Amino acid sequence: MATVASTESATAAQIQDLPTVVIVQGSFQIPKVYEKLVRGLVAQGYPTIHPQLPSCSNTDSTLFPQLSLVDDALAIRTELIRQIEYDGKTVVLVMHSYGGLVGSEAATEELSYAKRKAQGLPGGVLHLFLYSAFLLNEGQSVLSTFGESPNNDVLVLSRVTSHETTRTNEF
Numbered sequence: 001m002a003t004v005a006s007t008e009s010a011t012a013a014q015i016q017d018l019p020t021v022v023i024v025q026g027s028f029q030i031p032k033v034y035e036k037l038v039r040g041l042v043a044q045g046y047p048t049i050h051p052q053l054p055s056c057s058n059t060d061s062t063l064f065p066q067l068s069l070v071d072d073a074l075a076i077r078t079e080l081i082r083q084i085e086y087d088g089k090t091v092v093l094v095m096h097s098y099g100g101l102v103g104s105e106a107a108t109e110e111l112s113y114a115k116r117k118a119q120g121l122p123g124g125v126l127h128l129f130l131y132s133a134f135l136l137n138e139g140q141s142v143l144s145t146f147g148e149s150p151n152n153d154v155l156v157l158s159r160v161t162s163h164e165t166t167r168t169n170e171f
Helices: 012-017 031-043 069-086 099-106 113-118 142-146
Strands: 002-005 020-024 048-051 090-097 124-133 161-163 168-170
Touching (some): 020 031, 020 069, 020 099, 031 048, 048 069, 069 090, 069 099, 069 124, 090 099, 099 124, 113 124
Parallel strands (some): 020 048, 020 090
Antiparallel strands (some): 002 048
């Protein structure tokens, strides 16, 4: 399920001219972390969508341990196809941390704005905006980038959330 935000204060013409922002979060976060960003973008008239990543949600599901990057990329790709192919929207993909892996896997060349424009089709992914994100070459893995280390072991203890990090942290 994607969080879709729009604003009553932005005119229809503004929304048509501005790209839709699709946010792809990091793996150790929940959508709540991005609410302030979403509100800020919406206040400026940018339609904003924040699809939930299957591997980062519904931790109580029996399927949760089996979910991976592939499932997350499919969720983002499905949303991109809906925005681009069905609605003809131009999209800016905003990716943080692990979201860089997910978004770059989901936004294939045929969804690019340039490729679609050359084919006479509307919409497409106009820009990839990565911040503190992974962007790897095809066939490369995060592990191969950083190399082997005793720190490669991931211990799953529990979900950690942080609210208003300058004020209160909940662990």
